[in-house]
Amino acid sequence: MTLSPAARWALRAAMALGLTFIYVPLLLVLVNSFNGDRTFAWPPHDLTTRWWAAAWASDGARQALLTSVQAALGATATALLLGTLVAFAVHRFAFFGRDTLSLLIVLPIALPGIVTGIALDSAWRSVMGELGIGKGLLSVVVGHATFCVVTVYNNVLARLRRTGTTLEEASADLGARPWQTFRYVTFPLIRSALLAGGLLAFALSFDEIIVTTFTAGPGLTTLPLWIFTNLFRPNQAPVVNVVAAVLIIASVIPVWVAQRLAFTPGSGPPR
């Protein structure tokens, strides 16, 4: 459609304004991490790197980061396994309840996090609690994996639908054993889909706070939980800000990997 120059400029301005809206808050966090004032007086009067040193020395933040990485790795590994299994089942077989199953996989992410959170919390306490297994890293991994399955499932299923089964049939016709076919044909075909789904799952789990609030037992603190509890403590504000700045910088990594893989994330919303 032919747009008048004025309309083009208006659209360009809207785009610029929108991107400003998106990026100004993030830039502010980066700038404030060097703000010498403890209460972030604006505009900053003096710049300092001592908050970065303080954050580096903060045991609480480090411990929380470690816990978050462990939880995210556990959840990602579980989601990779479960998501791939379901994707293969849905792609290669017709069975009773197949549509329901694919709906069920989306459910943990479609329902409000607090619903999933309290459901898992009370179930864990009444079942695992009876067995003497309290809440801890394991219950967090279980909670996260539940809503991470969808990212792996979507990516792997889309890949399987695109590639079909002809290559695997050819491999079998040429005398490959099932394991060889998987190792040399199927796995290389789905590898980048697994990476994409795993990346999303990791990011989802790493960032999650609501389900975590309910599934982490006392004494277990993931990074989002640590940020949230320290957010309201004025003397911790500069350190929280540095951690936030680090997370903003770190968010470029998955985008870079995604660019290398040339996939567009879009298989479900993160929490």
Next chain:
Amino acid sequence: MDAGVDGDQGVSMHRHPRWQLAGLLAAPVLWLVVAYLGALGVLMVSAFWTVNGFTGGIVREFSLANFRTILGEEVYRTVTLRSVGVAAAVTVICAVVAVPMAFYMAKVASARSRHWLVIAVLTPLWASYLVKAYAWRVLLGNGGPIDSLFGGPGRGPGYGLTATVIVLAYLWLPYMILPIYAGLDRLPDSLLEASADLGARAGHTLRRIVLPLLVPSVAAGSIFTFSLSLGDYITVQIVGGKTQLIGNLVYANIGAAGNLPFAAALATIPVLIMVIYLIAVRRSGALEEL
């Protein structure tokens, strides 16, 4: 990974299909159906239980008491309406901001800058939710940058309901831009040219051709903006001041009050609203756009 089982599938699915399917599905079904759906089911059932006022123990007998309280007391109606209002306002703001941006990306920008614009819109999705809410807490704080924009400490909107709507709109904006961009990207240019050839001006084409075709995309984006806003209780704690949404009430009933049945009953409100919303938007074909 149970690779041996997977490997069998494509090669010889006629050999023992039943056992292979069972092998594939056993773990996921045990996890999602038995554990997750079971937990959800028990939660929904427990909405009909009550708590003994003296002992604090849960009374496992069917009762509509929780729902009578929710329907009867004004505070729950107010909070429900406020939550739906916030979710609706966030959705409208996101749509209004997203449509021009997506239109510029899909139909005006050159192919090269389009690529970078998509990346620019996607990147914040990977930044932590909490960090973004926190950034706005600093922006909106007393004497913060927004206050100084309005002319001094206390002059800006500060923390409250307005701040909650702005921040939620900020958080979920990319989820609205992406489906609209995808919808516009699929819209053939020839359609717009045909409209122009038939004498329609740009504004007329926009109203009569582009916007009607965008309805499913906007509806798809609204599922995210609406449901994510409806269930939120963290952002409102960070920038909402004393504002309460459904999520806060659910949370308060588990934590401080220790009344799980009542919390479960309250939690059915957002679930019900979402189910109704999904059924309503399904008519527009939005679910195929997800």
